[in-house]
Amino acid sequence: MSEDLENRAASLDARDRLAGRRELFALDDGVVYLDGNSLGALPRHVPDRMADVISREWGELRIRSWDESGWWTAPERIGARIAPLVGAAPGQVIVGDSTSVNVFKALVGAVRLADGDRDEIIVDATTFPTDGYIAESAARLTGKRLVAALPGDLPDALGPRTAAALVNHVDYRTGRLHDLPGITAAVHAAGALAVWDLCHSAGALPVDLDAHGVDLAVGCTYKYLNGGPGAPAFLYVAERHLPGFDSPLPGWNSHADPFAMTPGYAAAEGAARGRVGTPDILSMLALEAALDVWDGVPVEVVRAKSLALTDFFLECVRTYVPEGRVTSVTPEAHGERGSQVSLCCADAHAVMKELIARGVVGDLRRPDVLRFGFTPLYVSFADAERAARVLADVLSGRTG
Numbered sequence: 360m361s362e363d364l365e366n367r368a369a370s371l372d373a374r375d376r377l378a379g380r381r382e383l384f385a386l387d388d389g390v391v392y393l394d395g396n397s398l399g400a401l402p403r404h405v406p407d408r409m410a411d412v413i414s415r416e417w418g419e420l421r422i423r424s425w426d427e428s429g430w431w432t433a434p435e436r437i438g439a440r441i442a443p444l445v446g447a448a449p450g451q452v453i454v455g456d457s458t459s460v461n462v463f464k465a466l467v468g469a470v471r472l473a474d475g476d477r478d479e480i481i482v483d484a485t486t487f488p489t490d491g492y493i494a495e496s497a498a499r500l501t502g503k504r505l506v507a508a509l510p511g512d513l514p515d516a517l518g519p520r521t522a523a524a525l526v527n528h529v530d531y532r533t534g535r536l537h538d539l540p541g542i543t544a545a546v547h548a549a550g551a552l553a554v555w556d557l558c559h560s561a562g563a564l565p566v567d568l569d570a571h572g573v574d575l576a577v578g579c580t581y582k583y584l585n586g587g588p589g590a591p592a593f594l595y596v597a598e599r600h601l602p603g604f605d606s607p608l609p610g611w612n613s614h615a616d617p618f619a620m621t622p623g624y625a626a627a628e629g630a631a632r633g634r635v636g637t638p639d640i641l642s643m644l645a646l647e648a649a650l651d652v653w654d655g656v657p658v659e660v661v662r663a664k665s666l667a668l669t670d671f672f673l674e675c676v677r678t679y680v681p682e683g684r685v686t687s688v689t690p691e692a693h694g695e696r697g698s699q700v701s702l703c704c705a706d707a708h709a710v711m712k713e714l715i716a717r718g719v720v721g722d723l724r725r726p727d728v729l730r731f732g733f734t735p736l737y738v739s740f741a742d743a744e745r746a747a748r749v750l751a752d753v754l755s756g757r758t759g
């Protein structure tokens with residue numbers, strides 16, 4: 360039975376349009392890397408680009424690089440490269456700061472755009488913790504009441520008091536994909552603004568921000584976008600909101616004329632309004648280089664492979680792993696699944712430790728979730744089969 364699945368994996372890999380992308384990444388054949396949803400792998404060409412940035416742009420050109428090497432305009436330029444990956448027309452995406460900081464900018468910005476009589480902010484009750492912590496502080500700062508609601512219950516929680524709702528597109532723990540078009544429409548029907556966190560969807564599936572009328576969004580670049588540890592996040596502000604977007608962190612980089620150094624603040628036009636202070640150029644330029652791996656890759660193709668990979672992995676798990684040993688908490692329905700598979704088992708900590716020792720790298724979400732992220736640009740069907748086989752060995756106490 361293992362031979363059947365190995366043969367299937369080989370033929371799926373042979374037909375995979377994205378198979379050639381894997382060699383663009385620094386990966387070793389001994390390891391199945393299923394943690395690209397936490398830290399994407401390194402594209403091979405990035406070290407050479409960084410050596411040039413450090414030695415020539417910084418080392419030789421020094422201050423001239425802000426202009427001559429395009430450092431000053433990097434946040435807008437890199438934002439423009441991320442925009443098509445999330446379905447945004449040019450001029451609405453800016454790169455800089457962490458996701459946490461951008462959640463703050465987006466949520467306070469949304470509340471300031473909303474009708475002032477509205478006194479509630481809704482937050483996804485299953486959110487990645489940082490969004491919840493920041494939402495609580497944003498609510499306190501803006502004098503609003505924070506209401507937690509499960510994304511599925513959002514339509515009931517929304518009402519005339521809602522100013523904005525902050526929702527995760529894909530649940531980081533279970534891999535559940537939430538209904539962005541439907542929830543955004545419900546938020547709008549209530550007269551409120553929809554703020555989406557795309558950390559686990561940007562680079563994994565089509566988001567179509569413009570098409571669905573999303574108001575503001577934030578996302579990570581070190582997960583499926585492979586920007587490197589701590590790579591700067593992105594902020595999307597829909598064009599119709601840009602003129603009214605009032606950033607709670609109006610640093611000098613977001614000024615209409617930063618080098619006039621005037622005491623009074625005047626916000627820049629466009630997405631630059633989302634900037635704060637001097638950008639972290641080394642991380643920015645590593646991200647910019649890393650985005651080359653997307654050239655000529657439609658997100659739809661990535662999504663199709665992602666679903667095929669997670670379907671195949673689940674099938675291998677069902678075939679290899681003794682019945683009842685693990686339970687998948689990731690939805691079976693394609694429309695409800697992100698690009699990861701989460702399996703629950705009581706001894707998850709020990710199991711993940713052993714998996715990593717045997718070259719299958721996923722991660723643990725305490726107490727009992729084994730998380731396996733599938734990055735279609737570099738994970739193969741053979742990887743999925745091997746991961747399930749090693750998992751079955753570990754769960755059955757077989758030695759590797």
Ligand SMILES: *Cc1c(COP(=O)(O)O)cnc(C)c1O
Pocket residue numbers: 457458459460486487489490527531556558559579592
């Ligand atoms: C990974 C992740 C973050 C990370 O925030 P940082 O500020 O980069 O640490 C935030 N939100 C979600 C939903 C995430 O998955």
